[in-house]
Amino acid sequence: MKVVVQEEAFDPYNELMVYQNSLPSGKHGGVVSFVGTMRDFNDGQDVTAMRLDHYPGMTEKHIEQVCQEASERWDVMDSIVVHRYGDMHPNDAIVLVAVWSAHRANAFDACRFIINYLKERAPFWKCETTLSGEKHWVEHNTRDPKAEIK
Amino acid sequence: MGKADESISIDAAYVTVADVWARVADGQSLPDSTLVAINMEYTNAEAVLEEGDELAFFPPVTGG
Numbered sequence: 395m396k397v398v399v400q401e402e403a404f405d406p407y408n409e410l411m412v413y414q415n416s417l418p419s420g421k422h423g424g425v426v427s428f429v430g431t432m433r434d435f436n437d438g439q440d441v442t443a444m445r446l447d448h449y450p451g452m453t454e455k456h457i458e459q460v461c462q463e464a465s466e467r468w469d470v471m472d473s474i475v476v477h478r479y480g481d482m483h484p485n486d487a488i489v490l491v492a493v494w495s496a497h498r499a500n501a502f503d504a505c506r507f508i509i510n511y512l513k514e515r516a517p518f519w520k521c522e523t524t525l526s527g528e529k530h531w532v533e534h535n536t537r538d539p540k541a542e543i544k
Numbered sequence: 545m546g547k548a549d550e551s552i553s554i555d556a557a558y559v560t561v562a563d564v565w566a567r568v569a570d571g572q573s574l575p576d577s578t579l580v581a582i583n584m585e586y587t588n589a590e591a592v593l594e595e596g597d598e599l600a601f602f603p604p605v606t607g608g
Contacts, residue, residue, distance in 0.1 A: 430608050446607070449600065452584035453607075477607065489608050509608060515586070517579075517600075518607025532606045 395465070395473050397457045399448065401480040406490035413474045417494060422471050426501035427492040428509045434484035436532065440525040446479045446488070449517035453477070460511040464493070467507070468500040475508065479518065562589040564599055577604055 396413060406429045414425060434441055461473045476490045491509045495501040513535050520532040554567065561582070565574045574580075574589050581600040582591055593599060 448607070449581075449584070449602065452581060452600070455584050513605075513608035515605065516607045517581075517602060517605050519603065520606045531603070534604055535606050535608065 395458070395461050396475070397454055397461060398474075398476045399450075399453050399457070400476065400478060402478075403482070403486060404476055404478065404490075406476065406487045409474065409476050409490055410492045413472075413492070414494070417472055421496070422494040423496045424498045424501055425492055425494045426498070426505040427490065428505055429487055430489040430509070432482055432484050432486045432488055436522060439522075441484065441522045442525055443481065443483055443523040445481050445521045445523075447519045447521065448479045452517050453479075456516050457512060460508050460515070463511075464504040464507050468495070468504040469497075470495040470500050470504045473504065473508065475512070477512070477516070477518070559593045560589065561587065561591045561593065561599060564593065565589070565601065574601075578602070579604065 406427075410425070410427055432444055457475050457477065461475060464470060464473065471494045473493045474490065478486070478488055482488065489509070489512070491505055491512070493501045493505040493508070495504070521529055522532055523529050550568070552564070552568065554564070556563075561580050562574055566572070579602050580587050580589065580591070581602075582593065583598050584600075
């Protein structure tokens with residue numbers, strides 16, 4: 395398991411591949427990943443930039459807890475979460491979640507669990523800059539009707 | 545509150561999260577949407593604090 399909260403931009407697909415290459419060869423039957431990227435719109439407004447603040451220490455702790463819980467609830471081999479904070483722009487990767495397992499169902503379920511939990515509980519806060527230059531805090535995440543934590 | 549951190553001292557044997565909020569927010573009650581953590585674990589307004597605890601109040605989270 396690997397959890398990284400970092401300010402630097404990252405390539406989620408490279409992170410996934412590098413981590414996968416460190417895993418035992420031939421043991422997993424699949425990897426399910428989620429990559430969250432920054433949109434250039436939100437709540438009907440054009441968004442040009444975003445700053446993501448977090449609570450250092452608590453953020454890592456809770457992401458590690460949820461990865462651990464996922465590994466106890468589903469038969470998964472390994473997982474990685476990389477999450478950015480700081481200043482970013484549209485199309486930048488914000489978060490990578492990837493889960494490896496012998497069979498696909500466990501990887502799908504565990505990956506969904508981790509990203510849903512993270513969005514509900516990990517202490518991050520988005521401050522958006524709109525096309526007009528106005529900055530505002532995002533008050534709530536967009537609701538995914540299937541996002542309930544199981 | 546808009547503060548990253550602040551150390552406070554309360555001279556009482558029994559102090560809850562709500563007590564601290566009332567002190568730092570001029571007696572206002574804790575808004576329902578405010579999240580609370582003690583030592584980086586989520587808790588609620590009725591939780592009792594111990595000396596040296598790190599208490600955090602923050603708005604709904606918006607990561608991911």
